[in-house]
Every structure is written in structure tokens, then in C-alpha cells.
Amino acid sequence: MINSCTRSTDGKTFTLSINGEPHIYTNDKEGKRQAILDGLNAIETVAVGQDVYLPSNEALQVVAAVLYPDGIQTEAAYQTVCDVTEKACAHIGYGSEVELGPPAVPFSARGSYRKRYPPVDEQMVLAELALAGTSSTHPRQEVACTILWNKGGIDVYGRHWSKLTAAEQNQIQTQVDAIAEQDGWEKDDSAAAGSYTKPLPVDEAIARSRLDELLRRENGRPVLVSSVVYQAQLGAYGRGFYSNELMLKLQTIISETLQAHGYRPTPQDGEYRPLPVTLAAAAETNLQEKLAALSPVMTEFGQALLLRDVLTAVIGRDQAISEWQAEQLVQDGRIGQALRQLGYQTELTWCQPYHFQPKLGDDRTHQVIFKEVRVKNDPTRKLSLANGLAVFTPAIAIDDVDETLVYLEMIGAKQSVKANWAALVGGGKVHWIGRKRVQLDGMKEHVKIQATLPCGWADHILIHKQASLKEMNPEQPFYLLDDGTGPIPPLFYPMLNKCLALPLLPEWAGYLWENGREHNLITLLDEGDGQGYATWRVLPAAEEWQKLVQFGLQNDDICF
Structure with a gap:
């Protein structure tokens, strides 16, 4: 019988007294497991005919003494003791609780017992688990529970799993569960029959190497989550899987590698993105003047x-950034705002060497930021809407x-201007x-505004x-x-x-212009091109303008 269970002063070991003899165990999961099994095996069993029974209450006391030497204080703790007792008894071959009374046992010994069944061969279970295949969905080995239960039923009772009684099935299942769990397998009950699963080992070095190669190849561009996961799985396991669900260890590897390459560890819109370039406080000073x-x-x-x-003007020559980071830097925040205020776009465009006038001399392509309004003043430009007559x-x-x-605006000989004007406004052509x-x-x-120039030509403006x-x-767009x-x-x-x-107020014009554009209340027409003028709508x-005014007043961007 179990007399007592005491922990050492340093808490690293505990002593369990079994039938008066002290047994010392490490105070960890494995030590407690062994103490429970030793304690259960020391309980005196009861023979009833050809069957052997284990007193259930004494089994509970053994488990309670090991898990809670200071006593059970909560209902949850009691339930834990019951669950562990069930598994431990099954592991050594005892089934579910049954009630025994006279004449099977004396009246004074009546109560709950567990019947001993033939034990499942542990080596047989481990051998079957070792043969488990690899899942195509998750990085793990898996085998259907019924395969092992059938093997256990045939091995112990000589009958197929489906031919066993409920008690026999429960005994086989509980023992196989315990053996599998001890070997590092988990039970997945998501499918109808259930399966035993075990995560595949992670090759950390190759996983990091593949991720490093992927991120170097992307050179600071956003990377799809699916690409990162696939390369991590390919390195860690030698193959990919349909599911993007990752083990914690592999998640950590991905997170650390992303951060080492300057990426955010949290995905956004299905991709991992580089960290934005932050401007030093000194760089933001007089930003518009610098540009x-x-x-x-x-x-x-x-x-x-x-x-x-x-x-170079805003971050200096020493800080290297990717093309994507440069795009974000130009489009967002203070730099984008300053560029817009100076009349520039916030999109980048590649220009070939022959696009520059004159050529830059380095014979290289360059990314440029165009003026938003690109007005041309070509004095030779003509228009001919009337056959043979140009203005x-x-x-x-x-x-x-x-x-x-x-x-x-049309300028030319009176006859030509009149002919082109008539062709333009007449007939809805x-x-x-x-x-x-x-x-x-x-x-x-x-x-229409018209005038005659000193040279005699007509000047008509539409x-x-x-x-x-x-x-x-005032009620229509202008x-x-x-x-x-x-x-x-x-x-x-x-x-x-x-x-x-x-x-x-007139001094609000800058605020209203910037925020009106941001909220699409002001749009540039014809991509900013024009002869003499470009056009905004x-x-x-x-209501929208009122919201902008209220917001500006509340945030002190504008004031009366």
C-alpha cells in the first residue's frame, strides 16, 4: 500500500513509500509516470474465478498521492486524477471500472474494481507506428487508429476490432493510446475514425538556408506567404505540403529569418513586406525645402x-534601400506630401537613356518622379478639323x-479659324x-471669346x-x-x-488642396498632359468638404 509521498527540499525529486519501502523519483513527467506505475503494480489484486481485479479506489489513491501529495483541492484536480488513473490502469492491462459485491467478494470488500485483460504488445504497436506514412496535407506521420486497434484486437483476443465487446474495445484503445503517447504521438480526432500523428523532424539549417536564398533573390520586394511557407517546408522536410499550417519551431525560424533580412514578421494581404524606411528627425527638417x-x-x-x-536629399548616400522601399517612401508619409506640394507625382517611372534631353551621360536607365502637371508650350502645334485648313x-x-x-485656343487666318470652329461645334460630330x-x-x-490680332489673324477661345x-x-463639378x-x-x-x-479662408487653400486630392475630391485629367494648360476636376x-474642414480644425491643421 501507499503510505506517503514527500518532495525533496530542492523540489527536484520526491519519495513514494510503497509497502513501507521508500522509492525516489525525479519530480518530472517521466518520474511521476514511473511512480504511478510502480504504485499500481504494488496494489494487492483480487481473484474472482479465473479473473483478476484491481481495487479502483486504491488505484485512485496512488495517482492522487503522486500528483497531489498535499491533497486534492479542486474538482478539476479530482478529474485529472480520474483521467490519469484510467490511462495508467489501461497501460498495465486493467479495463474500466465495474462493481463487485457478494458472493464475488466479501461484503466488506464490495466496491469498484478494474478487471485485468491481456495486455497489448507494446513492441507490436511501436512497430506499426514506425511504418506510418507521411501526410500530404501536414508535415507529419499519420496512421489510422483502427489499424492499430485491429492489430491489438487480433493479438490479444484473436478477433477483429469490430467483433470485440465495448469493454474489450475500450481496453485495447486505451492501451494503444497510452503506448502511442509515450512514443511522442498525438491523437487527432478530427476525422471520423481518428488517427495517430507525429510531427516530422525539422532540418533547421536547410530551412534557414532556403529562406535566406529566397529573400536574397527577392531583393527587398514583398514575398508571398505561400512562397515563404513552401521554401521553409522544402528545407525543413524535403517537400511541401498542401496546408500552410506550421509547427511553432518552423514559425520561429521563419520569423527570425524575415527579421534578419529586414522584413516584418507578420504578413499583410497575403505577403511579407520589408520594413519601411524611417526618416531621422533631422531628415524631416526642412524636407520640402530640400526637395x-x-x-x-x-x-x-x-x-x-x-x-x-x-x-540622397532625404536619407543620404550611405543607407541602401530596395526598389519597393523607395516606392513606399515616395508614395507615403512626409516625402509624398512634400512632393505633391511641389507639384510632383508620387509614382516612380523608369526612363531609358534616350528619354533624357539631353542624355545624362551614364547610359543607364533611371527611376524618375515626373511633374504631375506636364504642360507643353509648343508654338508650332496645329489643328485641322476642316479639310485642308489648319490653325x-x-x-x-x-x-x-x-x-x-x-x-x-485657335489662332490663324480668319477663314481657317471660322472653318475649324464650325467643324468643332456644329453637328455633334x-x-x-x-x-x-x-x-x-x-x-x-x-x-466663346474672340479677338483679332494686330496682324489680322483671328484668335478664338473656347x-x-x-x-x-x-x-x-456651383452645384456641378468644376x-x-x-x-x-x-x-x-x-x-x-x-x-x-x-x-x-x-x-x-484663403490661407486654407493648401490644406484643402492636399486633402481634397487625398480623398478623390480633386482629380487630374488627361494624366496631367496639356498644351498650354492641364486640367483638374x-x-x-x-458634406465631404465639411468633414475635411472639421477634421482640420480639430487637429489644428487650419484655424480661424
Whole structure:
């Protein structure tokens, strides 16, 4: 019988008194397991005919003494003792509890007992587990539980699993479960029949090597989660799996490797992304002035800043960043805001050596940031809408969304100007100006300004009513003509102020322009191209503008 269980002073061992003899065990899972088995085997059994029974209460006392030497204090602890007792008894060949009374046992010995059944051959179970195949879904070995239970039923009772009684099935199942668990296998009950599973060992060195190679190849670009998982699995296990579910150890390897290469360890939108470049406090000082001091280059597409010059100005020459990080740096945050305020785009474009005017001399491609408004002033540009009669067009601005003209100036001989004007506004015909399609319904949406030049030529100007402060309908979207010389078109504040019943101040123009663009209340038409002028379209959405004003006042971005 079990007399007592005491722990050592340092807590590393404990002593279990079995039938008066002290037995010392390590105070860990394996030590407690062995103490429980020794204690159960020391309990005096009861023979009833050909059967042998183990007193259930004494078995509970053994387990309780080992697990809770200071006594069971909670219901959860008691349930743990019951569960462990069930498994331990099954491991040494005893089944579920049954009640025995006279005449099987004396009246004084009546109570709960566990019947001894033939034990399952542990080596047979381990041999079957060793033959388990590898899952195609998860990185683990797996084998159906019924395969081992059938083997156990035939080995112990000479009958197939399905032919065993419920008690016999429970005894076989419990013993096989215990043997498998002791060998490092887990039971997966997600499938109907269940399976025993064991994680595959991880080859940490090769997993790290493959991830290093992948991230070096991507060179600072975002990497798909699926690609990272596949390479990690390929290195760790020699193959990939359908599931992206990872063991904790492999998750740690991925996280550490990503961080070592400058990536965020947490995915976003299905990909791992490099850490953003952070600007030092000194770099943010006078940021707009630094960018404004850069000398733009000329390309056949208009003025642009070289990306290398922008990066040197804001982060210096020593910090190396990837192409993707450069894109994010330009598009987001303070740099993007400063570029927009200076009239530049926040997208990067590759230019070939022959695109630069003049060539840069290094015969290399470069990433550039174009001026958002790329106005051309070509004095030789002509337009011919009437057969054989051409006129000069110093200014053309097109709404490529609504396919209409915002501004057009014709200069030439009176007969030529009149003929082209008539062709343009008469009959609702479709015309192609360059590569843009336009169609006017007479002069319903436009006004005409005409003059005669000292040389005798005619100068006719067509302007959309929504581009005129005088003619505009304040309830409709309006146009702003931009000659590219300033960051904000000069009529932005007066026209917006005319549209909105809000108390706007002229000094708010910069805030309203920046935030109106960010919220798509202001859009650039025709990709910023134009002859003489480019065109912006502004929505007079009163509620949206009011929200921007309220937000700006609350955050002290603007004030009265």
C-alpha cells in the first residue's frame, strides 16, 4: 500500500513509500509516470474465478498521492486524477471500472474494481507506428487508429476490432493510446475514425538556408506567404505540403529569418513586406525645402526628379534601400506630401537613356518622379478639323473622362479659324485631337471669346462654363486650368468658395488642396498632359468638404 509521498527540499525529486519501502523519483513527467506505475503494480489484486481485479479506489489513491501529495483541492484536480488513473490502469492491462459485491467478494470488500485483460504488445504497436506514412496535407506521420486497434484486437483476443465487446474495445484503445503517447504521438480526432500523428523532424539549417536564398533573390520586394511557407517546408522536410499550417519551431525560424533580412514578421494581404524606411528627425527638417532645391531633369515626357537625387536629399548616400522601399517612401508619409506640394507625382517611372534631353551621360536607365502637371508650350502645334485648313493651337485642355473640351485656343487666318470652329461645334460630330476623342453639343456647355490680332489673324477661345468663375454652376463639378507654374491653380480657392456654403479662408487653400486630392475630391485629367494648360476636376461635395474642414480644425491643421 501507499503510505506517503514527500518532495525533496530542492523540489527536484520526491519519495513514494510503497509497502513501507521508500522509492525516489525525479519530480518530472517521466518520474511521476514511473511512480504511478510502480504504485499500481504494488496494489494487492483480487481473484474472482479465473479473473483478476484491481481495487479502483486504491488505484485512485496512488495517482492522487503522486500528483497531489498535499491533497486534492479542486474538482478539476479530482478529474485529472480520474483521467490519469484510467490511462495508467489501461497501460498495465486493467479495463474500466465495474462493481463487485457478494458472493464475488466479501461484503466488506464490495466496491469498484478494474478487471485485468491481456495486455497489448507494446513492441507490436511501436512497430506499426514506425511504418506510418507521411501526410500530404501536414508535415507529419499519420496512421489510422483502427489499424492499430485491429492489430491489438487480433493479438490479444484473436478477433477483429469490430467483433470485440465495448469493454474489450475500450481496453485495447486505451492501451494503444497510452503506448502511442509515450512514443511522442498525438491523437487527432478530427476525422471520423481518428488517427495517430507525429510531427516530422525539422532540418533547421536547410530551412534557414532556403529562406535566406529566397529573400536574397527577392531583393527587398514583398514575398508571398505561400512562397515563404513552401521554401521553409522544402528545407525543413524535403517537400511541401498542401496546408500552410506550421509547427511553432518552423514559425520561429521563419520569423527570425524575415527579421534578419529586414522584413516584418507578420504578413499583410497575403505577403511579407520589408520594413519601411524611417526618416531621422533631422531628415524631416526642412524636407520640402530640400526637395525644392533639387534640379529637375528634362525628359521627352516632361520635367522629372531623379529618384537617386531625392533619396540622397532625404536619407543620404550611405543607407541602401530596395526598389519597393523607395516606392513606399515616395508614395507615403512626409516625402509624398512634400512632393505633391511641389507639384510632383508620387509614382516612380523608369526612363531609358534616350528619354533624357539631353542624355545624362551614364547610359543607364533611371527611376524618375515626373511633374504631375506636364504642360507643353509648343508654338508650332496645329489643328485641322476642316479639310485642308489648319490653325495654330497654343492651348488645348481636354476632359478625357467626359470626352469634352475644357479649353481650346485657335489662332490663324480668319477663314481657317471660322472653318475649324464650325467643324468643332456644329453637328455633334466626334473629333480626335491627338489621341483623345471629343464631342461637343454645340455651345451649350461652353462660352466663346474672340479677338483679332494686330496682324489680322483671328484668335478664338473656347472655354467650358465650369472652368469660368463667372459662368460656372456651383452645384456641378468644376474645372481648374493649370499652367504648371504653381503648386495650386490660382482659381482653386475662389471657385471652391463659390460652390460651398462654408466659411472658407484663403490661407486654407493648401490644406484643402492636399486633402481634397487625398480623398478623390480633386482629380487630374488627361494624366496631367496639356498644351498650354492641364486640367483638374473638382467635386463640390459639400458634406465631404465639411468633414475635411472639421477634421482640420480639430487637429489644428487650419484655424480661424
